Amino acid sequence: MILAVDIGNTSTVAGLVESGSNTVVAFKRFATDAARNAKEYNGLFASLLSGVKQHGGGGTDTVSSIEGVIICSVVPVATVGMIAPLRELIDKPVYVVSTDGIDIEGATVVEQYMQSDVENRGEVGADRLVNAIAAFELFGGPVLVVDFGTALTLDYVNAGGVYCGGIIAPGIGISLEALHLKTAKLPLVSLDDIGERPGGRSEDVPNVVGRSSIESIKSGVYWGTVSMVDGMVERVRRERGVLKRVVATGGFAATVAGATDCVDEVDEFLTLKGLGLIYERKG
Numbered sequence: 001m002i003l004a005v006d007i008g009n010t011s012t013v014a015g016l017v018e019s020g021s022n023t024v025v026a027f028k029r030f031a032t033d034a035a036r037n038a039k040e041y042n043g044l045f046a047s048l049l050s051g052v053k054q055h056g057g058g059g060t061d062t063v064s065s066i067e068g069v070i071i072c073s074v075v076p077v078a079t080v081g082m083i084a085p086l087r088e089l090i091d092k093p094v095y096v097v098s099t100d101g102i103d104i105e106g107a108t109v110v111e112q113y114m115q116s117d118v119e120n121r122g123e124v125g126a127d128r129l130v131n132a133i134a135a136f137e138l139f140g141g142p143v144l145v146v147d148f149g150t151a152l153t154l155d156y157v158n159a160g161g162v163y164c165g166g167i168i169a170p171g172i173g174i175s176l177e178a179l180h181l182k183t184a185k186l187p188l189v190s191l192d193d194i195g196e197r198p199g200g201r202s203e204d205v206p207n208v209v210g211r212s213s214i215e216s217i218k219s220g221v222y223w224g225t226v227s228m229v230d231g232m233v234e235r236v237r238r239e240r241g242v243l244k245r246v247v248a249t250g251g252f253a254a255t256v257a258g259a260t261d262c263v264d265e266v267d268e269f270l271t272l273k274g275l276g277l278i279y280e281r282k283g
Contacts, residue, residue: 001016001017001018001025001065001066001067002016002017002019002066002069002070002275002276003017003045003068003069003086003090004017004069004070004072004272004275004276005069005072005082005275006072006130006271006272006275007071007072007073007074007075007078007079008032008075008149008150008251009032009075009150009151010031010150011029011030011031011032011251012029012030012032013027013028013029013271013272014030014044014045015027015028015269015272016048016062016066017272017273017275020280022273022277024269024272026048027048027269027272028044030044032078033078034075034077034078034081036078036081037081038084038085038088041082041085042089045085045086045089046089049063063089063090066092068092068093068094068095069086069090069092069094069095070097070110070276070278070279071094071095071097071107072096072097072126072127072130072271073096073126073127074125074126074127080104080105083096083104083107084106087106094106094107094108095108095109095279095282096110097109097110097111097126097129097130098111099112099121099123099125099129100122110278110279112126112129112130112278113133113278113281113282114133114136114157114161114162114163116162116163117163118163118164118165124163124165125153127149127271128145128153128155128166129163130271130275130278131145131147131155131249131270131271132145132155132157132163132274133274134267134270134274134277135157135245135274136157137274137277138267139245139247139265140244140245141158141159142156142157142159142240142243142244143156143157143243143244143245143246143247144156144243144245144246144247145248146233146246146249146250146257146263147248147249147250148172148225148250148251148253148255148256148257149171149250149251150173150174151169151170151171152168152170152171152172152225152228152229153167153169154167154229154233154236155167156240158240167232167236169228171252172222172255172256173252175225176217176221179220185213186213186217187213187214187217189214189217189218191221191222194218194222194255205222205259206218208223222256223259225252226256226259226260229262230260230261230262234262245264245265246263246264247263247265247267248265248266248267249266249268249269249270249271250268253266253268254266254268
């Protein structure tokens with residue numbers, strides 16, 4: 001079993017991934033905080049491990065079954081602060097997926113094992129390449145990954161498994177925050193009340209034409225994101241041709257992806273699965 005950790009700008013997701021099957025058996029999501037100390041990290045990871053029962057065992061058995069740790073991060077300071085607590089708690093090798101190849105004390109840097117056709121591979125967020133690897137492995141190509149995270153990203157992998165770049169736009173959280181901070185009267189609004197309904201369609205979605213400022217903001221951000229994703233996917237198809245799959249992931253995927261016309265699959269653990277694949281391929 002592998003402990004995979006995806007450190008995003010807003011939240012961090014840690015999960016236990018079964019070797020071979022690449023199944024996520026348990027996970028924990030918590031806010032990314034570059035100032036978090038070792039004791040706090042120990043508590044968070046101990047909570048994840050102690051909540052798992054494997055073969056009738058508890059946290060101790062889970063720790064002993066972990067063969068290593070692999071991290072993907074877009075917040076370098078948070079990565080550095082996390083490594084020592086993980087090594088103390090797990091006492092196994094820690095690997096960090098990197099696009100720039102910079103050494104990190106206490107960890108071994110690993111590559112993403114995917115060819116790319118971009119101007120500067122070091123500029124590409126490690127999480128985007130990890131998602132691309134997972135999507136191509138699971139669904140083949142050409143495949144497009146839509147990540148509803150802090151930023152909204154769309155990443156394209158061709159039929160030969162080559163990462164060809166993508167699209168970056170403001171995510172839902174950034175949009176809601178910007179409307180509040182950059183205006184004098186608009187409130188800070190959340191989409192937390194929009195839940196996922198069985199079958200992938202969200203419930204309590206806002207009316208397109210809002211009858212209050214809050215409802216209007218929700219409509220603009222929610223339906224604006226849906227329309228942008230549908231429109232951008234269509235433009236990718238015009239430029240690149242047929243897509244085998246459009247795969248959604250990220251913190252807001254469950255809220256928004258079901259309302260699009262273009263998303264074929266939603267996998268909230270796509271990044272963790274990609275980390276599991278990279279761990280197995282590292283040799």
